[in-house]
Amino acid sequence: MFTYTxxxxxxxxxxxxxxxxxxxxxxxxxxxxxxxxxPLTIPPEVREQIRASLGLDQPFFLRYLYxxxxxxxxxxxxxxxxLTGWQFGDGTRMRVLSWATRSxxxxxxVQRLPQTLWVVGLxxxxxxLIAIPIGVISAYRQYSIFDQIGTFISMVxxxxxxxxxxxxxxxxxxxxLQWFPSxxxxxxxxxxxxxxxxxxxxxxxxxSVLSLYNASQIARFVRASMLDNLHQDYVRTARAxxxxxxxxxxxxxxxxxxxxxVTVIALGVPTIFSGAIITEQIFxxxxxxxxxxxxIQGADIPLVQTLTFIxxxxxxxxxxxxxxxxxxxxxxxxxx
Amino acid sequence: MKKLKLLxxxxxxxLAFAGSAAHAQKGTDGDLKILFWQAVSTxxxxxxxxxxxxxxxSMVIEPLARYDEKGELVxxxxxxxxxxxxxGVAKDLLSMTWKLKPDLKWADGTAFTADDAIFTWQxxxxxxxxxxxxxYYEGVKSVEAPDPHTVKITFTEPKPYPYSAFVGAQSPIIxxxxxxxxxxxxxxxxxxxxxxxxxxxxxxxxxxxxxxxITFTANxxxxxxxxxxxxxxxxxxxxxxxxxxxxxxxxxxxxxAWNMQVEPEVLATMLKAGKGKLETAFGTQVERIxxxxxxxxxxxxxxxxxxxxGPHPAxxxxxxxxxxTLAIDRDIIVEAGYGAAGKATCNIxxxxxxxxxxxxxxxxxxxxxxxxxxxxxxAGWKKGSDGIRAKxxxxxxxxxxxxxxxxxxxTQELVKDMWSQIGVATxxxxxxxxxxxGGDPASPDTFQKFYADIEMLTNNFDGTDPEKYLxxxxxxxxxxxxxxxxxENETRYCNPAYxxxxxxxxxxxxxxxxxxxSKELNDMLTEEGALIPLVHRGSVSSHSLALEGVRMNGxxxxxxxxxxxxxxx
Numbered sequence: 001m002f003t004y005t006x007x008x009x010x011x012x013x014x015x016x017x018x019x020x021x022x023x024x025x026x027x028x029x030x031x032x033x034x035x036x037x038x039p040l041t042i043p044p045e046v047r048e049q050i051r052a053s054l055g056l057d058q059p060f061f062l063r064y065l066y067x068x069x070x071x072x073x074x075x076x077x078x079x080x081x082x083l084t085g086w087q088f089g090d091g092t093r094m095r096v097l098s099w100a101t102r103s104x105x106x107x108x109x110v111q112r113l114p115q116t117l118w119v120v121g122l123x124x125x126x127x128x129l130i131a132i133p134i135g136v137i138s139a140y141r142q143y144s145i146f147d148q149i150g151t152f153i154s155m156v157x158x159x160x161x162x163x164x165x166x167x168x169x170x171x172x173x174x175x176x177l178q179w180f181p182s183x184x185x186x187x188x189x190x191x192x193x194x195x196x197x198x199x200x201x202x203x204x205x206x207x208s209v210l211s212l213y214n215a216s217q218i219a220r221f222v223r224a225s226m227l228d229n230l231h232q233d234y235v236r237t238a239r240a241x242x243x244x245x246x247x248x249x250x251x252x253x254x255x256x257x258x259x260x261x262v263t264v265i266a267l268g269v270p271t272i273f274s275g276a277i278i279t280e281q282i283f284x285x286x287x288x289x290x291x292x293x294x295x296i297q298g299a300d301i302p303l304v305q306t307l308t309f310i311x312x313x314x315x316x317x318x319x320x321x322x323x324x325x326x327x328x329x330x331x332x333x334x335x336x
Numbered sequence: 337m338k339k340l341k342l343l344x345x346x347x348x349x350x351l352a353f354a355g356s357a358a359h360a361q362k363g364t365d366g367d368l369k370i371l372f373w374q375a376v377s378t379x380x381x382x383x384x385x386x387x388x389x390x391x392x393x394s395m396v397i398e399p400l401a402r403y404d405e406k407g408e409l410v411x412x413x414x415x416x417x418x419x420x421x422x423x424g425v426a427k428d429l430l431s432m433t434w435k436l437k438p439d440l441k442w443a444d445g446t447a448f449t450a451d452d453a454i455f456t457w458q459x460x461x462x463x464x465x466x467x468x469x470x471x472y473y474e475g476v477k478s479v480e481a482p483d484p485h486t487v488k489i490t491f492t493e494p495k496p497y498p499y500s501a502f503v504g505a506q507s508p509i510i511x512x513x514x515x516x517x518x519x520x521x522x523x524x525x526x527x528x529x530x531x532x533x534x535x536x537x538x539x540x541x542x543x544x545x546x547x548x549x550i551t552f553t554a555n556x557x558x559x560x561x562x563x564x565x566x567x568x569x570x571x572x573x574x575x576x577x578x579x580x581x582x583x584x585x586x587x588x589x590x591x592x593a594w595n596m597q598v599e600p601e602v603l604a605t606m607l608k609a610g611k612g613k614l615e616t617a618f619g620t621q622v623e624r625i626x627x628x629x630x631x632x633x634x635x636x637x638x639x640x641x642x643x644x645x646g647p648h649p650a651x652x653x654x655x656x657x658x659x660x661t662l663a664i665d666r667d668i669i670v671e672a673g674y675g676a677a678g679k680a681t682c683n684i685x686x687x688x689x690x691x692x693x694x695x696x697x698x699x700x701x702x703x704x705x706x707x708x709x710x711x712x713x714x715a716g717w718k719k720g721s722d723g724i725r726a727k728x729x730x731x732x733x734x735x736x737x738x739x740x741x742x743x744x745x746x747t748q749e750l751v752k753d754m755w756s757q758i759g760v761a762t763x764x765x766x767x768x769x770x771x772x773x774g775g776d777p778a779s780p781d782t783f784q785k786f787y788a789d790i791e792m793l794t795n796n797f798d799g800t801d802p803e804k805y806l807x808x809x810x811x812x813x814x815x816x817x818x819x820x821x822x823x824e825n826e827t828r829y830c831n832p833a834y835x836x837x838x839x840x841x842x843x844x845x846x847x848x849x850x851x852x853x854s855k856e857l858n859d860m861l862t863e864e865g866a867l868i869p870l871v872h873r874g875s876v877s878s879h880s881l882a883l884e885g886v887r888m889n890g891x892x893x894x895x896x897x898x899x900x901x902x903x904x905x
Contacts, residue, residue: 031781033774038385038468040773040795044822046470047775050385053466053521100377100384101546102524103531108546170579175586183371183572183583183590186549284574286548294375294547294574299770 004335005324012316019312023305024064032299034099054099070096071306075106100300108291108303109310113273115186116280116287120272123207127214128265132258134215135222139230140249150219157216166209166282173205180204184285206283210276214268221264225257232256259329266322270314363554363567365903368883370895371593373580375547375573380530381506382460383523385468390505391594392571394893395552396443397508397535400434400453400487401499403891405617407688407800409499413437413448413509413536417499420845429494429845434487434502441557442511443540450481453502455512462520472500472507496845497801504799505893508535538564538899548573558899565885565902578602584878585612591883591903594894596876597743600675603878612881616676618874619890620687620805621796623678625751625868626827627651627660632735632787641786641828642816649730651789655715656732657865662711663758665703669750670871673743681872685802685858687890693855696862708758717759725759733761734789737781739769744792747870762790777820784815786826794873800891803850806857807838809866829866 034054035047055063074093081087096105134154138147174182181202190196229235230253238248277289284290288307295303327333376392378384400414409417414434418424425432440448457479460467477490479501489501501507511534518526531544536559539552552569572590580593585606596603596614603614631648632641639645650656666680679686682700683693717725717732725732736752738744745766752762765788767781773793780787797805807813808824811832815823834857841853861867877894879886885901888894 031771031774031776031779032768033770033776035385036770036772036774039387040793041471041798042385042468043471043824044775044820046468048822049470050466050468053464053524097524098377098546101531102378102380102383103527103546107527111545167579170582175582178587181589182579182587183575186545186572187543187551187570281575282579284572286545286574290574291547297770298377299774 001324001327001335005320008320008323012320016309016313016316019316020068020305020309021064023308023312024067025060027301027305028060028063032301034299034301037298066094067096067302067305070094071309078106096302096306098295098300098303100295100298100303105303105306109288109307112286112288112291115184115285116273116289119184119203119206119280119285119287120210120276120289122203123210123276124214124268124272126207126211128218130211130215131218132222132261135219136226136249136254138219138223139226142227147223151223154216154219157212158220161278162209162213162276163278163282165212166206166279169205169209170282182283184283186284186286206276206279206285209279217268218261218264221261222257225260226253229253229257259326262329263322263326266318266325269318270311273314274311362562362564365565366567368566368569368592368898368901368903369590370569370571371575371580371583371590372571372573373575373577373593373595376550376571377547378530379533379541379544379550380510381508382465382467382469382510383530385506388573388594391893391895392550393508393533393535394505394537395539395569395895395898396537396541397510397533398537399504399508400436400502401504402893402896403504403800403889404896405887405889405891407891409503411437413440425498429491429496429498431488431490432498433482434489436485436487437559438485440536440559442534442536443555443557444511444534445557446511446513447484448509448536449484450487451484452509452512453487454479454481455515456507456509457501459510459515459519459523460507462523464521465519465523469506472504474500476501494843494845496842496850497803499799499801504891505896506798511535539569542568560899563899565900569898581606581878584880585609588612588880590880592877592879592886594877596677596878599673599742600671600677603675603876610881612878614676614876614878615886615888616874616876617888617890617894618679618687618872619796620685620802621794621873621875622681622684622686622869623747623792623794623871623873624684625660625870626783626786626791626793627657627865627867628786628789628791629828629830629866632789634787638817643814643828648789650727650732650734653715654865655711656717657868659708659711659758660755660760661700661862661865661868662704662708663754663760664751664868664870665754666701666870669747672750673746674871674873677874677876678871679874681869682862683858683872684861684867684869685806685854686869686872688800691800691802691851691854691858693858695855695859700862703754705754705757712758719759722761723756723759724761731761732759734763735765736762736790736792737765737767737772737783737788738792739772740766741769747792775822777822782821784821784823784826786815786828791826792870801850802854802858803838803841806841806854809861810835810838827867829861829864831860831864831866834860 035050074095077088098105098108134150138150141147170182173180184202188195188199190199235253238252273288277293280287280289281293292307327335372388374388376388378389379393381390381393398412401409401411401417404410411417413436415437418432418434442448457473460470460473475491475495477492480488482488514529514534518529532541538555538558540555542551542553544550550571554564554567577597581596581598581603583590584593586609588611628641628648628651630641631645636645670678670680680701682696685691712725717727719725736748738748748764752764755762771779771781772783775782783791783793809829811830813823813825814828815821837853837857844850844853875890882904884904887897889896
């Protein structure tokens, strides 16, 4: 298992380099321009100067090498400096700078990460917690009323896009009932009970929207996987031996059914980091998804490049984790 | 309903008095919550140029003088506006002198001097800095300080309209002490200065979260000790226009929201909640249709839409251009897409009032299908079996492009229908705004390259003087491969008589004569069908009924008088 993991990790390096080049090339080929959003009253020669000050007048390949150097050498050194207090060289390194804000991209990401983890991460956790019992009961009582309703809701939750459920919840709970705020206050600091409740209140709507979506997806998986196992021979054997129905279901069937579900859950973790782009935008949660969409709209290429690349790293990494987990959970699978 | 009306009347009356009546004490009105649906990226307008950045920074850093809501200059950091009469502007129009108010202080308590103005000019003209507002300092030869309270600007050539450098929200003064080490290529590296500039305005930045939210606190050293009434300001960004409108008009979570680009009927429903109202300000924005005077035929290859490619087979005929203008019903376009945020117009310079012409309103503002049809018949454009007019092998069938935007697509549909009534066929196309306005010379889809017969966009000019704007339709401003497709004359209009009049305007200093010349130039463009002005666009913002003192401004930052805003008790 260890050599397998090591081999996969080494293999990931060329994969990621190719990915980074493809992203860079795609962004460069896209006919977007960072001055495209500026008022037309800014004359063309000034736009040309702005582009030059962003380094856009340099050849494509040189810009890619600069980015590689900034991202793989300068930024890690910078993080190391900050963590340890040591200084490497004179400490003035060119960092990856966002074109719109002219500030280091990594600082922006660090600033945004907590909100995304809180809102999207929590929604993912809730989604899993809701999905597993629904999936189990639906499968155990297949075609019962509970199953019909559960399948219907997960079908709806899976098919209705979040930009619809999000706005719907705002109209009902913010505009009509006025229970929850429609705008996420990112300046809120949790210091006491009342600010904690305020934080909870503003998280209710975005978390519910995302939980519904996540739960629907996972519940369908749990149900299908449970159904597969319920009709296996070992279940009949267990029952014939007089094992209690509760332990048949929760010990034998559930454990076996969760193996593919764990893989699906692990593969879904990178989406937590990439944020729920649409939901964050609707509720104005200043997470990574919102950062990405603003950067794309404003043709802020260094920011888009860096964010997309980090997502690519996470996806490669969690694919590996899912594979390794699979091996650990299922003794029948051996990689070496 | 009656109650609501009474309430509105009451608010209007209260607003009218707010300026002069006894004002609330400094910092007694709590937190002012502002919502911009496009989040602010930086607080340094010299590094961004975007409207949202200019507006947000206008609460902190100030120019020497601003435009008020009528488009008139008001002194901010100076004692008076320099003119030839008061001796502030030299008779030869080669220099001007601003007198700073005495005892001005930056928010950090240090003295504000003429040196800061000199530095601001140096900052913006530094090479490799990519200063987005460089146009404001164009033609400035030097900025000097004869004494610490006097700023003298010398121009390279006589400037009949000298109010540009240090005037308006786009060219505020930044502090020398703070930005001294951030000149030229070093500018982007000064993140903390760019995110929290020290200013002279009513508020100062407390915390800046890029592309998200800014918190401000009242400036303790503000020149009027009784202002601002609000202790803090929260400026939240992101989302979309409709939900921003909802947060002010329906849920009441925010006091003020900027740029309500929302369908008129949606806004009307939200207004019924009775929590807020809309404010509209008209600047100089005009949505217009450009008619390509050159041939954009793809068969021409590199010569497409250039002089070498020859004149447009149909649109070079003045009768066709006039007929296209006559066939448009601007009122329907305004009603469907703009509501309170638009007025039908036939002028490319629609404001300020003293330069807005009314000469062509009589024939152009009213749709006249019959006259348009007759004009085309007389000019020999005959309808074919498909109902489309043609003459000598040229068909009145046009490609009509614009940027992707629901209002623009709706307008395209309406215009297509109106033109079909005079036997003109149109193929509609929309292009992503960041490409269309991106100006990339390699892209075939920019509005400057104009590889289409007809295109639609909005443009405007900053400030109140249209000279530079009108100079955009000079023959040598036509975008060509030689100038990298840069140039304001996208419609490719070229008339020596027009060029001569623009040259005359640039030498005229007398305000009355300048107004007449500007109007004549504007009329020439409309009469000759260089382009078709459609809608004079205003900006619409919404604010809570409890917010007082808002004087919506189309000439400067909307937040220009935020120091005077207060909350109704």
